[in-house]
Amino acid sequence: MEPALNDRTRQAPAAPDPLRHLLDPDYPLCREDLIWALDYIKRKVADGAPEWTGLDRPQLLAHFAAYANLAMHLLHRQSLCGEDTEQLRAMLRDTLALN
Structure with a gap:
């Protein structure tokens, strides 16, 4: 029998390999990587990916706020460091939604 999964586990599928790579602290992150990630997320949402369409309104708004914060941070910073x-x-x- 498979162990029961909590709600957080069911709602937060593992990130695809390219995104997981960007989350690795040993990987030297650059602006282009984050722009790629934002575009990837935008395409998944636009395509109606199940991991996004199944979210309730508060969760969706929280994800959008995090997405917007990341985008705004990139707009205001020209370089990434430390x-x-x-x-x-x-x-x-x-x-x-990966923690």
């Missing part, structure tokens, strides 16, 4: 990189990874994890 602690900023970890903050951006945390924002990306929030956008994907």
Whole structure:
């Protein structure tokens, strides 16, 4: 018998390999990577991916807020460095609901 999954586990599927790679603290993150990630998420939502269409309104708004924060952060910062990189990874994890 398979162990019971909590609600958080069911709602947060594993990130696809390219996104998981970006979340790796040993990977040197760059702007282009984050722009790619935002575009990937945008396409998944536009295509009606089940991991997004199954969210209730508060969850969807929370994901959108995290997505918008990440996008705005990229607009206002020209370079990524040190602690900023970890903050951006945390924002990306929030956008994907991965903690």
